Amino acid sequence: MFTLFGEYIQHYGNEVWIGSLINMMSHFGISESSIRGAALRMVQQGFFKVRKIGNNSYYSLTSKGKRTMMDGFTRVYSMRNYKWDGYWRILTYSVPEEKRELRNQIRKELSLMGFGLISHGTWASPNPVEKQVMEFIKDYHLEPYVILFTSSSIVSHDNQELIQRGWNFDEIAKEYDMFIEKYRKKFDDFKERAWNNELSDRECFIERTKLVHEYRKFFFIDPSFPNDLLPPDWSGTKARELFFNVHQLLSVPAIRYFETLFEKAPDCKFVANRDRAINPFMDII
Template sequence: MVRREAKGRTSSSGAGAAKSPHMDAAVGKWIQRCLEEHPPHAKSLMATIFGDSIAPHGGATWLGGLIGVMGHFGISDRLVRTSAFRLTLEDWLESRRDGRRSLYSLTASGLRRFEHATRRIYTVPSRRWDGAWTLVLLLRGAQESADRAALRRELEWEGFGLIAPGVFGHPAANTAVLAEILETRQSKALVLSARDVEGVYARPMRELVDECWNLRGLADGYRQFVSRFESLRDLLEEGSIHPEQAFVVRTLLLHWFRRVTLHDPHFPAEMLPAGWPGYTAYDLCCELYRLCYRQAEVHICDNLEGPHGRLGEAAPDFYRRFGGLER
């Protein structure tokens, strides 16, 4: 595992680190309580670390470094190795050996899925709607059942709901992502834009929302996220948090936020109940992320290496997260 002192040098994020802040006792207690009450699953946590911390730095790192940083969360060496192996089987990661060391990197499929997830997690929620729905109609006999099941999972991942057999709908779909999914799956499907027909007596399409999407469960998830993390507002002060604590807080923040928001169809505001907690959760996540991302970057670059050595500055896309981060 790579370990270096952060003192006396400048971090890759551009923030000065003449003297590394001391561990904060209150933040440490919050972290300990969070891990005790809500221990993260090792494989899911590793996916969070790859998506939030490693992907912006090239998407590859050595197993020894992963073991080190996941140890902050109480994850054993054995569980780290098992999680990396399972993510490899699921085509998220691939590995190569260099002597006794193993380098894990994102596969093309894993990178594509992380890019889709990044857009859904870090982008400011859209609140406008032009009244049109995107419908995807799967043709009979066009695919084997296994392929249809895989396509259904990808459509549901992007927030589409099954509104009739073989018919998926979304009121604010990202058509570029939809086109990529259908092309990748080589799916024969019809994609239509639809609206309610005025003057015809029928159920309005917006009534499908409660039937086809579990917004109540999603709202509960957002409220739980806010309840879990809002106390951090008073504990964090920009630039003062210790790099290791910043990394742990940032990772836990994104870990629990993504577990909710990736199930969110991200409907426009007029399709959602009044007082939608998803907006509050996003604003809180954005605020806390801004308070700890710089110091977390210091810890990432001090404790993880890529195939060519020490990780460099994060890619430009990293600084577009949450509406824009300062370098």
């Protein structure tokens, strides 16, 4: 659902009729009952809000849902050839045992933001994520439990030793290599079939959505480090170039097919940002 909102729905008013959502997700073998159940859980967890018009239900993202969706969307499409500013963002926390679930949520969110665990209760990131972290602290009312600060140097260890403590780039590279092997073959096949007019709009919608959904999984394991902290000849760079090429090959027909599936609310007034839907890379920095 987050993939569909990030790739398509956010550019068409950020609200979708449940019938359209069911139709879209049926292309991936997901049953109507599963979709309705998932949508209900998303409402209960504060990611979705729903409004009724007659007998129809229309779902949109809450501010919490938008933040979660945009965190992933921005990391998928943003340019990554930036230089490290020299600062580590370091977060420590101490959560009472009776709030164990909150502690687990903190760990999960920090991992998603690219933090690495460098010692017990201490997480670090070289990325400029202060605003993102402060929003997370506010959303979950964590002020009594966490401290966030920055440091331009680590006295006891050098930067590479710190990186080795918090992240396993060898394992991440293996995942990228598998993605490259799979989609390099697919890209060659798509190019040939597109040239021969054998690639349908429906297939492009399915394949683009699968591509993004699969690539988004790196959001959970790759901390998106600045270039000067990455290993040499980094597989993630090659995977990203391949992702861009496949994505753009499929984009126009995929959006064309999405527009046949999408039904907006009768009272919804918006101007679809079709260009952005076709090319999300165009102005994400």
